Amino acid sequence: NTTNLLHLLSMSNCDDQAVADQALDLFSEQADVSEENSKYALVGPSDEQYEQLLEVLKNRLEDGLGECVYEVGIGDGIPDGLCDEDMLASHATLESLADSLDADLSLLREKQAEEGKVAEVLVRHKPTEEDFTEVRVAVIGNVDAGKSTLLGVLTHGELDNGRGFARTKLFRHKHEQETGRTSSVGNDILGFDSKGGIVNQADTHSSQDWRKICSQSSKVITFIDLAGHEKYLKTTIFGMTGHLPDFGMLMIGANAGIIGMTKEHLGLSLALGVPVYVVVTKIDMCPPNVLEETMKLLMKILKSPGCRKIPLLVSNQDDVVVSATNFTSERICPIFQISNVTGQNMDLLKAFLNLLSVRNNYVVGDIAEFQIDDTYSVPGVGTVISGTCMRGLIKTNDALLMGPDSLGNFKPIIVKSIHRKRLPVKEVRAGQSSSFALKKIKRGEIRKGMVLVSPNSEPQGVWEFESEIRVLHHPTTISVKYQAMVHTGSIRQTASIVTMSVQHMRTGDKAICRFRFIKNPEYIKEGARMVFREGRTKAVGNIIKVYPDAPAPYRGNKRDKMKPKYNARRRIKSLNDRDRVDPEPNLVTRPEPILATVPSIPSIPSIPSIPSVPSVTSVPSVPTIPTIPSADTTAAVSTTNINSTTTDDSGT
Numbered sequence: 297n298t299t300n301l302l303h304l305l306s307m308s309n310c311d312d313q314a315v316a317d318q319a320l321d322l323f324s325e326q327a328d329v330s331e332e333n334s335k336y337a338l339v340g341p342s343d344e345q346y347e348q349l350l351e352v353l354k355n356r357l358e359d360g361l362g363e364c365v366y367e368v369g370i371g372d373g374i375p376d377g378l379c380d381e382d383m384l385a386s387h388a389t390l391e392s393l394a395d396s397l398d399a400d401l402s403l404l405r406e407k408q409a410e411e412g413k414v415a416e417v418l419v420r421h422k423p424t425e426e427d428f429t430e431v432r433v434a435v436i437g438n439v440d441a442g443k444s445t446l447l448g449v450l451t452h453g454e455l456d457n458g459r460g461f462a463r464t465k466l467f468r469h470k471h472e473q474e475t476g477r478t479s480s481v482g483n484d485i486l487g488f489d490s491k492g493g494i495v496n497q498a499d500t501h502s503s504q505d506w507r508k509i510c511s512q513s514s515k516v517i518t519f520i521d522l523a524g525h526e527k528y529l530k531t532t533i534f535g536m537t538g539h540l541p542d543f544g545m546l547m548i549g550a551n552a553g554i555i556g557m558t559k560e561h562l563g564l565s566l567a568l569g570v571p572v573y574v575v576v577t578k579i580d581m582c583p584p585n586v587l588e589e590t591m592k593l594l595m596k597i598l599k600s601p602g603c604r605k606i607p608l609l610v611s612n613q614d615d616v617v618v619s620a621t622n623f624t625s626e627r628i629c630p631i632f633q634i635s636n637v638t639g640q641n642m643d644l645l646k647a648f649l650n651l652l653s654v655r656n657n658y659v660v661g662d663i664a665e666f667q668i669d670d671t672y673s674v675p676g677v678g679t680v681i682s683g684t685c686m687r688g689l690i691k692t693n694d695a696l697l698m699g700p701d702s703l704g705n706f707k708p709i710i711v712k713s714i715h716r717k718r719l720p721v722k723e724v725r726a727g728q729s730s731s732f733a734l735k736k737i738k739r740g741e742i743r744k745g746m747v748l749v750s751p752n753s754e755p756q757g758v759w760e761f762e763s764e765i766r767v768l769h770h771p772t773t774i775s776v777k778y779q780a781m782v783h784t785g786s787i788r789q790t791a792s793i794v795t796m797s798v799q800h801m802r803t804g805d806k807a808i809c810r811f812r813f814i815k816n817p818e819y820i821k822e823g824a825r826m827v828f829r830e831g832r833t834k835a836v837g838n839i840i841k842v843y844p845d846a847p848a849p850y851r852g853n854k855r856d857k858m859k860p861k862y863n864a865r866r867r868i869k870s871l872n873d874r875d876r877v878d879p880e881p882n883l884v885t886r887p888e889p890i891l892a893t894v895p896s897i898p899s900i901p902s903i904p905s906i907p908s909v910p911s912v913t914s915v916p917s918v919p920t921i922p923t924i925p926s927a928d929t930t931a932a933v934s935t936t937n938i939n940s941t942t943t944d945d946s947g948t
Contacts, residue, residue: 700757765837
C-alpha cells in the first residue's frame with residue numbers, strides 16, 4: 297500500500313541499495329495500476345473496488361446536491377478512450393452504482409478520443425415527494441426584450457403567436473395585461489425529472505399543477521421575472537438582492553439591440569457577483585445584418601475590461617455541456633440565439649437549464665435563519681410569509697424569533713405549516729425558498745426585511761453599519777449627510793452617511809462609509825453585499841462592520857408635537873356643573889367670566905342747573921365801507937349802499 301511504499305522510499309538513503317531498488321520497483325508498479333484504474337476503473341471492478349467507487353459516487357452526489365457529471369474513459373497520464381466493449385461494461389457498472397444510490401443515468405454526450413470513445417453521463421437522484429433541488433434564475437433585460445414571453449414558452453410548452461399570447465399566462469395584475477409590461481416580481485417554475493426530461497405539460501397549469509410538477513421533479517428551475525422598465529428599477533434591484541438568484545438570464549432583442557436598461561442590469565449582476573448568460577430573442581423577424589451588428593456589439597461589451605467575460609456562442613449539444621459544466625467559474629458567458637415563435641434553438645436552452653447546478657454554498661447544520669421577502673393574509677389560514685432559508689433547518693411547530701421591529705426587539709412566533717412551491721412539506725433547509733403560516737400574529741406587524749432566527753443566536757437590530765463602497769455613477773459629489781436607498785438582501789430602506797474616509801466621492805471613487813438607517817433598525821451581518829441607489833446614482837459595496845450598540849435616533853415626544861384640542865362641550869359642561877346654572881335650551885354660549893366683587897363708589901350730589909342766559913339780539917350788520925368810485929359813478933354807488941337795510945321777520 298501507499299504507506300509501505302513511502303516507508304521504503306524513506307529508507308532509500310541507507311547503504312542497502314537492494315532496499316532502495318525494491319521500493320522504486322513497487323512504486324512504479326503501483327503507479328501503473330493507478331493509471332489503469334483511472335481509465336478502466338469501471339471495467340469489471342472487484343468487490344473492494346466496487347465499494348470504493350460507490351463511496352466516491354455517493355460523496356460526489358452529496359457535494360452536487362443530488363447530481364453530478366461522471367466522465368467515463370478519461371485516463372490519468374495515459375491516452376483517453378475506451379473500446380466499445382469496455383464502454384458497455386463501464387456503463388453497466390455505473391448504472392449498478394446509481395441504482396444502489398437510488399439515482400438515474402442520462403447520457404449527455406459521447407465523443408471520439410485517441411484510443412476509443414469518451415462519454416459524459418449525468419447521475420441524478422430520483423424525485424421524492426417532499427424534496428427536490430431548486431435553482432433560481434433571475435430574468436433581466438430591457439423592456440420589450442421578450443422576457444415574459446420566453447418564460448411562458450418554457451414553462452407552458454406552447455410557442456408564441458407573435459402577438460403576446462405566451463406572456464399573458466405570467467402576468468399578475470390587470471394593468472400588466474393591458475400594457476404588456478411586467479411591473480412586479482413574477483415567479484414560474486420549470487421541472488426536470490431524474491433523466492433530464494421536462495415535467496411541465498403543454499396546458500394551462502394553475503396553482504394546483506405546481507404541486508404535481510414539484511412532486512415529479514428532481515430539479516426545479518425557479519424563474520424570477522423582473523421588470524425591464526426604468527421606472528421599475530427599484531423592484532428589479534429588490535428581486536436581484538432579496539430573492540438570491542443563482543444565475544441571471546440577460547435578454548436582448550435582436551432587432552432592438554443593446555439599448556435602455558440592458559447595460560444597467562448587466563452591471564447590477566456583475567456588481568452582485570451573479571453569473572450571467574445571454575439569450576438573444578426575435579431572430580426570426582430580425583434581418584441578418586442587424587443581428588450581426590447586435591452580436592458584434594454584444595461581444596465587444598462582454599470582452600471589455602468592465603466585464604472580462606469569455607463569450608461562447610452555443611450552437612450544438614457539445615457547446616451546451618462545456619458551457620454548463622464550466623459556467624460556475626463566472627468567466628464563461630454562454631450566448632443563445634432563439635425564437636419564441638418558431639422554437640429555433642429552444643432545445644439547446646432547455647438542455648442548458650437542465651445542467652445548471654446550485655451555485656451558493658449554504659450551511660445546513662448551522663443555526664436557523666430565514667429572511668422575509670413578502671407577506672400575505674390568506675382567508676382561513678391567517679398570516680403567511682415567504683422568503684428564503686439562509687442557514688440551518690426549520691421544521692413545523694418550531695419556535696423562532698421574528699424581528700427587528702421599530703424598537704429593535706424580536707418577538708417569539710411559532711411556525712404552523714410550511715409550503716415549498718405550493719407543496720406542503722415538513723421541513724425546509726438552507727438555500728430553499730418557502731412559505732410559512734404563522735400563529736397569533738397580524739400581517740401589519742411584519743414588514744419586508746425582517747428575519748426569523750433561532751432563539752440561541754441572540755439577534756440584535758442594527759441602526760448603524762460600516763461599508764466599503766464604490767460609486768458607479770453620480771452626477772455631482774457625495775458627502776456626509778447624503779441619503780439614498782440601501783438594498784441588502786431583502787432589506788430596502790433609506791440610509792444616511794454619517795462619516796466617510798474621504799471628504800467627497802465622485803463617479804469611480806472608493807471609500808469606507810458609515811451609514812445610519814432612517815426609519816427602522818435592521819438585521820444585517822458582516823460580509824453582505826449591498827447596493828446604494830438614489831435616482832441614477834448607483835454604488836455597490838460590502839458591509840465590513842456593524843454597530844449593534846449604536847443608539848436609536850431621538851425623534852421627540854409625540855405629545856409635545858400635538859397641539860392641545862379644546863373641547864367646547866366638555867368645557868361648558870364643567871363650568872355649568874360648577875356654577876349650577878343650566879344653559880338655555882338649544883343655546884350653546886360661552887359663559888361670562890366670573891369677576892371679583894368691587895365696592896360701590898358713593899354717588900356725587902347733583903349740581904344745580906344754571907339759569908339760561910337771555911338771548912342776545914342780533915347785532916345789525918355794519919355797513920360796508922364804500923370804495924372810492926370813479927368820478928362818473930360815485931353818486932350812484934353811494935346812494936345804493938346807504939339806503940340798503942336788512943330786516944328779519946320780527947321787524948328788528
